Amino acid sequence: GSYNVEISPPPGMRVDVVPSTISLSPGESASFEVTISYESGPLDLWRFGSMTWRSDSRDVFSPIAVRPTSVLAPDEITTFGGTGSVSFDVEFGYSGAYSPQVHGLNLPLVLNGFVDNDPTKTFSFRTTDGVTQHVISVPANQLYVRFALFDALTDGDPDDLDMYVYYCGTDGANCIKIGESGEPTSQERFDAYRPAEGFYAVMIHGFETDEILGGPGANYQLLGWAFGVVDDKGNMNASGPAFVAAGTTQTVTVDWANLLGNTIYFGGISHNTPQGISGLTLLTIGN
Numbered sequence: 001g002s003y004n005v006e007i008s009p010p011p012g013m014r015v016d017v018v019p020s021t022i023s024l025s026p027g028e029s030a031s032f033e034v035t036i037s038y039e040s041g042p043l044d045l046w047r048f049g050s051m052t053w054r055s056d057s058r059d060v061f062s063p064i065a066v067r068p069t070s071v072l073a074p075d076e077i078t079t080f081g082g083t084g085s086v087s088f089d090v091e092f093g094y095s096g097a098y099s100p101q102v103h104g105l106n107l108p109l110v111l112n113g114f115v116d117n118d119p120t121k122t123f124s125f126r127t128t129d130g131v132t133q134h135v136i137s138v139p140a141n142q143l144y145v146r147f148a149l150f151d152a153l154t155d156g157d158p159d160d161l162d163m164y165v166y167y168c169g170t171d172g173a174n175c176i177k178i179g180e181s182g183e184p185t186s187q188e189r190f191d192a193y194r195p196a197e198g199f200y201a202v203m204i205h206g207f208e209t210d211e212i213l214g215g216p217g218a219n220y221q222l223l224g225w226a227f228g229v230v231d232d233k234g235n236m237n238a239s240g241p242a243f244v245a246a247g248t249t250q251t252v253t254v255d256w257a258n259l260l261g262n263t264i265y266f267g268g269i270s271h272n273t274p275q276g277i278s279g280l281t282l283l284t285i286g287n
Contacts, residue, residue, distance in 0.1 A: 001055035005032075010049035010066050012041030017051065036066050043070040043093055044278055070094045071271040071279035073252070078284045082259040087251050088281065092244040096274050100238040100252050103143055103231045104267020105259065105285060108223040109136070115161065115206040116217045123164060123205045125175065130206040135172070136224055140197040144268055144282070145226040147202050149188040153221040156186075156210030161218060163188040166201040175201050182207070186220065193280070195226070225266035235259060236283075238269050252281075259287045 002023045009015045014037045022030040034051070041047070046067045053060040072091040079086055092098070111134050118130025127133045138145055147165060151158050162182040166175035181188035190202075202222060209218040240252040252269065259265055264286050271279035 001057060003053040003055045003060065006052045006054055008050045008052075010036075010047035010064060012039050013037065013047060013049070013066060013068070014039055015049065015051070015064065022053070034064075036064070038068040038093065041068075043068050044275070068093060069278070070273050070275070071098075073271055073279050073281045076282040076284065077254075078286075080286045082261065082287045083257040084285075085253060085255045086283075087253045089249050090240070090252050090271065090279075091249045093246055094273060095245045096243065098241055098244045098250075099272045100240045100254075101270045101272055102236045102238050102254075102267065103227040103229075103270060104225075104233055105236050105256060105265040105283065106225055106227050106231070106233060106267055107260070108225050108264055108266065111136075111222040111224070112219070113204060113222055114217055114219050115204050115209070117206045117209040117211065121207055123162065123203070123207075125164075125166070125177075125203065132204045132206075134202045134204070134222055135168070136200045136202060138195050138197060138200055138226055139228075141229050142195050142197075142226045143193070143229045143231070143270070143277075144280070145192050145195040145200075145224070146266060147190045147200075147222065147224045149186045149204070149220060149222060151186050153223070154186045155219045157212075158185045159206075159210050159218040159220070160184065160208040161186040161188065161220060162205040162207050163190060164203040164205065165190045166203065167196060168199040168201050170198040172199045186218075223264065227267055231267075233267075235265075236267060254283065256285060259285060261287050263287060 005017045016035045049064040051062045115132040165179045168175040179190045236256040241250045269281045270277045
């Protein structure tokens with residue numbers, strides 16, 4: 001049949017589809033290009049619409065979900081060195097004032113742990129039989145939190161440890177699972193943006209441990225970081241334009257110095273617009 005496109009655009013957005021008509025025989029397929037352009041309304045909020053291909057006998061419906069953003073920046077930058085500098089591009093979808101703000105850089109909380117091998121390879125919320133629990137207190141007004149395991153920080157070759165994270169409230173009761181990480185080795189990570197204040201139970205599961213090197217079971221180090229909404233440690237600076245224009249790309253430069261050796265620092269650069277924090281670029285710096 002022959003299909004004509006019908007658009008219900010998300011509010012404040014223009015949707016163009018090329019071609020606007022397609023003809024198909026049974027078993028055939030066709031490609032089309034959808035271009036969504038911002039026209040008006042608030043940024044950084046989801047908007048919804050739809051696209052329908054209509055023929056004489058049937059309709060083919062697709063929802064449209066789009067979030068026009070005020071700032072588009074790298075999610076995370078990983079680098080090395082006790083003193084250094086890095087620059088990255090930021091794209092702007094608005095015109096007005098802008099400032100990059102530093103958070104951190106912070107040293108990790110390092111927790112030494114041991115977990116038995118779990119021959120059943122089955123996790124449940126427990127503190128024995130192949131599961132070890134670490135309770136970590138996260139204070140109020142934190143912007144980001146990360147918990148991580150590393151292959152290099154276990155004694156197996158390799159161990160396969162998994163991580164489960166529960167939020168237990170400010171009183172440490174009524175724990176609710178909020179995340180898990182189950183990679184094939186012990187490279188596990190949990191991240192949370194604007195985490196709630198309270199206690200977090202980080203459960204390490206000995207899914208499969210190396211019984212020859214360091215066995216039975218596994219010794220490991222669990223690392224945790226958090227940085228606050230206001231959290232300038234004085235070891236990092238960020239510079240960028242004071243005013244920006246919609247549709248432009250500008251450069252933000254980050255400098256750091258005097259970091260200790262043999263550890264991993266973690267922090268972030270928030271992208272501040274007249275509406276507040278509109279984006280966050282994480283920084284992981286090993287030394």
